[in-house]
Amino acid sequence: MIKYITEKDLDSVKELHEDYYGRKILSYYYSYGTGYDFCRFYEAGEDGTKAYIVHFNSIMIIWSDGPLESEELITFIRMHSPFRVEAPWMVLKELCEIPGYKMLKRTKFEFTDHRPDDFDETQVITDPSLDEIYEILHEGFPTLISHGLWITEHSHKIRRGLSKIYLYRHCTTATVIYDVDDHVLIGQVATRAEARGRGYARELLYWIGHTLASEGKKVSLFALDYRESFYKEIGFKAVSTENVIQVDSNGGPDDQ
Structure with missing residues (x-):
């Protein structure tokens, strides 16, 4: 029951x-x-x-x-x-x-330490405008939950130290979905359309992984099939696969 x-x-x-x-x-x-x-x-x-x-x-x-x-x-x-x-x-x-539901396969990746020597940390904002972050995410995930719900959820979790959002070069973002018992899940990785292909997501993820690992945290993320090759190409380690069920419609965030 x-x-x-x-x-x-x-x-x-x-x-x-x-x-x-x-x-x-x-x-x-x-x-x-x-x-x-x-x-x-x-x-x-x-x-x-x-x-x-x-x-x-x-x-x-x-x-x-x-x-x-x-x-x-x-x-x-x-x-x-x-x-x-x-x-x-x-x-x-x-x-x-x-x-009304379909099954999707996703792969869990663990971060590996690839911090580039010439990474410019001054380009990383760790307390960005949530409105700016939502704008970037909405470009990549058109069916993202409404602006009001998203802002409410993330501002609440950030205030309690349970989440963190990174913004790199005002183009690329990634979010700590949770940080529980030193296990960190990263998600909502997105780049503005006009800045894609410049390697910004790779650079930011390398820096996040290196920074959190230096704090003793184990960092991972999930990717659906169409994003799997990207994470393999940048050297992250695929550790498992699993399935989720999702409303049978196009779009939506793929990595929360």
Whole structure:
């Protein structure tokens, strides 16, 4: 049975600290707690299986230590209609046939230390205008959530030290989606159309990876198939592949 959580210390759930799905759920919990309608947490599982779900705006993340009852979960997803559902394969494989959704493969990459010697750190802004960042992202991801929702989410997480946004040469941006237990997920990598092809994304990602690794953090990102070759070409290490399901429409952010 899927139960709405109103009071629970998710930080004390040891298993949530052990993988990507759990850490992403924790990042929302640290940001908002259990008191907001737009960020809801659920507990699920039966017969010894334990699971937690977060539904934040258009994204649903599921952590589970075993298979879940598929009919109930499918009904739950159809009722809430998230844009994307992320879950371990043992759960996701039962969701493949939900009408209106398609399955996408993505690759997890770990950053490697390639910091260029001549990198100009003065060109990096670590507290950029969020309006400027949204403008760049919207060029690359036309179906990005609305300006107001995006600004609210990221300003909130930045104030709490759970996220950080980088702007390089006023052309290229990348975001720390979460920083939990020294595991950092990078996403929302984009460059203005007129500046593409100049290597700015590569330079910024190298610098971010080097900087965060020097702080003892493990840095990774996800890329869908059409971006996979770019990350291989710049020397990042592919460590795993997985699937997500997403509303069957074109566009949308591919790396959150």
